[in-house]
Amino acid sequence: MERPAMLSVDSSDSYKPFSGMKNEETVELNAKNLRLDCCIFPSINWINGDRAQSSIYRDTLHLLHRTTTISLSQVQQIHAQLLRTGLYDLPHYRTKLLSTYANHHRFSDAKSLLHSLLKPDLLSFTTLINAFSKFKEFKNTLNLFSELLANGLYPDAHVLPSIIKACTGILAVKIGKQVHGFSVASGLSLDPFVESSLVHFYVKCDELDGAHKLFKNMVEKDVVSWSALAAGYARKGDVLNAKKVFNEVKGLGLKPNTVSWNGMIAGFNQSGCFLDAVFMFQQMHARGFTSDGTSISSVLPAIGDLGYLNSGTQVHGYVIKTGFLIDKCIVSALIDMYGKCGCALEMSKVFEDTGLVDVGACNALIAGLARHGLVDKALRVFKELQDQGMELNVVSWTSVIACCSQHGKDIEALELFRGMQAAGVKPNAVTIPCLLPACGNIAALTHGKAAHCFSLKSGISDDVYIGSALIDMYANCGKIQVARCCFDRMPARNLVCWNAMLGAYAMHGKANDAIEIFHLMQRSGEKPDSVSFTSLLSSCSQSGLTEEGQHYFESMSRDHGIEARIEHYACIVSLLGRAGKLEQAYSMIKKMPFVPDACVWGALLSSCRLHHNMSLGEVAAGKLFELEPMNPGNYILLSNIYASKGKWKEVDKVRDTMRDKGLRKNPGCSWIEVKNRVHMLLAGDKSLPQMDKILDKLNRLSMEMKKAGYLPNIDNVLQDVEEQEKEHILCGHSEKLAVVFGILNTSQGSPLRVTKNLRICGDCHVFIKFISGFEGREIFVRDTNRYHHFKDGECSCGDYW
Template sequence: MGAESCIDLLLRCRNVFHIRQVHAHVVANGTLQDLVIANKLLYTYAQHKAIDDAYSLFDGLTMRDSKTWSVMVGGFAKAGDHAGCYATFRELLRCGVTPDNYTLPFVIRTCRDRTDLQIGRVIHDVVLKHGLLSDHFVCASLVDMYAKCIVVEDAQRLFERMLSKDLVTWTVMIGAYADCNAYESLVLFDRMREEGVVPDKVAMVTVVNACAKLGAMHRARFANDYIVRNGFSLDVILGTAMIDMYAKCGSVESAREVFDRMKEKNVISWSAMIAAYGYHGRGKDAIDLFHMMLSCAILPNRVTFVSLLYACSHAGLIEEGLRFFNSMWKEHAVRPDVKHYTCMVDLLGRAGRLDEALRLIEAMTVEKDERLWSALLGACRIHSKMELAEKAANSLLELQPQNPGHYVLLSNIYAKAGKWEKVAKFRDMMTQRKLKKIPGWTWIEVDNKTYQFSVGDRSHPQSKEIYEMLMSLIKKLEMAGYVPDTDFVLQDVEEEVKQEMLYTHSEKLAIAFGLIAIPEGEPIRISKNLRVCGDCHTFSKMVSSIMRRSIIVRDANRFHHFNDGTCSCGDYW
């Protein structure tokens, strides 16, 4: 049998049994020594994921070329047999075979899929040794591997070295930044377009995710306009990403418009819209949508219930949350995991039912994690439960001794109770362990630009006007009955100093700037990396009433919509 006839037979194989028949025929005819036939046979086994048959053939070959090795390494990689992929590649190197731009990307992708940075760096050294870093496919694979291993600096260095960058590589790099620095991700997107690379639908999903992380409405609108202008269909992946984007940019109405426009929705799409209502404190809308989902014969999953319980928690719907939690396994065969228990601890804790929250924790059989104890500790802070706070904090510090947030939260509870000695003790512990408190930042969108403020910030070019506006605001608010709540200044200083510190919180500075720079009738949109403090919450409510402005605040936990002196959270957050 000639090579052409054999290859023709292999192309017509529909299952492993057919391949084995051709294999037996090749052995009987003595043509297995022809590497063209052997490699095609090996490739066909690998293509059908018959990896044991493939390796048995590979192991018995007396002659192998670079293609033979590449097919076997790639076969293991595609079958998800990471150990086999690594072992075969090591054998290739030991046999003195030079790896090529077909074999190396397979091994690098295996490192990516396993987020195996250690082996990934070893492969990078192999690439350098053989002078293959200039190869587009190899370098692009390394960029992708470093990006998925969240070593963005290394990915960026390789990316900048590439002489030609295709759309896939740009998309990988934009996605890498979207996970850790959404602003830089969108800067890179702009640069990609300037260099003449036209984004496709996959790239736009990555950009939409970056917009969601940044929470910048002007970028969200641009992304939406681009998607509509280019006629990209709202499939499940893009549509769901856009729901999340609009929800996290402060417009649950726009999120719902996207949801309603989607012709096809799956459980993830429904869950994303339920979560969107939850972010904005619209628990009853979330519940209504859940019932609509059930009526459409969409079965809820674990993510759905996390979204639903979160929505109940942030809207103070205690009994509804308890009912949904109890129905998970009984009615929907969804077994609660630690995320669902965390939502329930948060729900009960916010309502002051801390004894019930603790009983739930003690009765749960799933493994407890830091988020669960953080939810309990947060509730203890709201309700000043010192003894329980210490119990939660001890459990947290056992799990994450290097997380500065836990120390800060407990020291804040002590400060609120006036226990300054304990505050000093925890701050000393942080110093000894070289832990730093995460600084509070507030961002505001003005004229399609994002500005950043910190507490007492004077770096803005209009700083003088901002402080004048702020002082004018405070006077108007005080005439209307505003009294600074100095309980939120967690330092042992005089009352007047505490008031001055409150006046220059980053969100107040951002709002003052918004009043100067954003035309009347347009909402002031700000984002904060920490939970908004109670005094700034009161301040925002009063500003919305006195200045007749809509203020939308995205903090670390949720959205607050301030209008006419009230907040969408109903002072429950």
């Protein structure tokens, strides 16, 4: 490689130190700008002679020592002056110039200056390497180190710590070990600074065995290296070794300081060893050490995760007593702690009382409100902060989007995402997985695709969590093939990705595909967990694969060492119940090794509703009334069983009970995306602008159905009214309204995607099957149980749902 040309002054008395310098940075060496009498060169003299040269040497060196106050333009003028006077060859000037350029962050200029030297010496390299390392220009540091060696120079104890620091900064384990080997071979490893740097390098790179060996062999053990080693074990969650190293301090003749304790507390908190973090905090105070902001902000999250409200209150009192409430990090940690402990009132009080409204505290408050399902309050706080002009960051927006997405405010989540982009806040790899469930929940495919495109453009689509969220979103929007494509194209997969694909197939009732992906997962070396078996058993239940489902249920503990949980029993009860084996399902409940919960009894009650089994239905309902006395769905299911048997008095009794408890049936609600907008339709809603057109279209379609031999299934109207009124009631079901609305507002032949908050009824199922063939449409309907893909007059469920 050709060495860059040396710098020189041309005959026009105009000089650019580096070819990359902008025109306005050109140093003009003429009479005007050389009048620097009282500023730069107070004793400059252009008469040749030793006295003049001595004066220039003295004044220039004095000025270069002012590296913190000297301006860049002054540096450039001095550089030019040194070249002109011939003083540039003196090592003192070169090293000071290199250091000064680096201090001004003119790294390219500094490197160009180094490359201009015919034979750069070790001092020049050391000056620049140390400067680059200081400013965390770690890649440049290592590149210069390579150049140093290429020039036949060997590093000394003054430069090696900076090289090791650079390896630590970018976790360059292989290079760091090579530098360690060189230090041992050259004897420099005995230098205290080199030893300490190497210990920190191995700790940061999670090579704790190597760090421990080094520490044991250190000639001069210091408290910094000892603290770093102990904290490294704590961060890894190795409680035994962390405490062993920490307790050896007396035998080493060292005295721990606040930083030592903080490292242990923060390390245990980061590794999830919350109890140990709290214990270290208590020990710190017991041994007479005073905690600082770092100690408190590190222990509060651990207290919150443990739910130790009393301890949290004591720390809060200490914070008030010591005046730490002015620390924004501590305020945020207090809000977070109270949020985790379920104290929404105290959390809001800390936020309001401190008066330190910063973005960290805002984020903690929003996250805390979201954790407790206080979505409306979280949205109100977020809006108020916006109105106050608070510069909310990506964490703020992501928190409130996740809050809405997790608690049924899906449309609000989509609107917030648009607002986030309008505010100029760029979403990240956490935002997208928080948004995608909202798109999937209401089948907002267009919005989901837009989020997918954003992740592709941003280069974050390979993230496993985004990949898993995309699989869920496309599956929820009825695009199971696209979900599989996303899965197949993932460069790396974890268990979450496999489970997402299993859950997608379960939702669509594709049991055979679920079984195939389950075996593929095992062949790839990924071990299934309890979630994997929940999806597998659910898919068998949806498709009526009773024997296969029982086989996998038994194989859980036999072949995989996974004990069945309550959700697995719920799947098996549903599997047997849906297949009509209600007594066998009831027997399974009675043999369970733990008390059945509402999910198990709910699965039995739903099956009893499906097969009109009143006696077992009453048993299941009775248990559910004890477990969930305020869940209206259980009363509705029992009422439906009675109604299917014509037991209208019993129906009235159940409804009277609901009325006395203040319970109301959840209204049927469906969502459909039309022209990039999600529309919500309620059962029996007459307020839609197009309701007249919808009802007219419904009537015409009903006539066509009757001509084709289809009759309304009035058995699905569980009310004691006339048949004509029952037909009218069926027309008001939300999924019918959504499908007809979609037909009226989309082009012929385009697919429709509907999401419903309840189970689709049999009459609507027959109606949509007919529509799919009559109108030539693919219609996707997702209810609370599964996905129905209607096409050419058939449904993917095979009428088993």
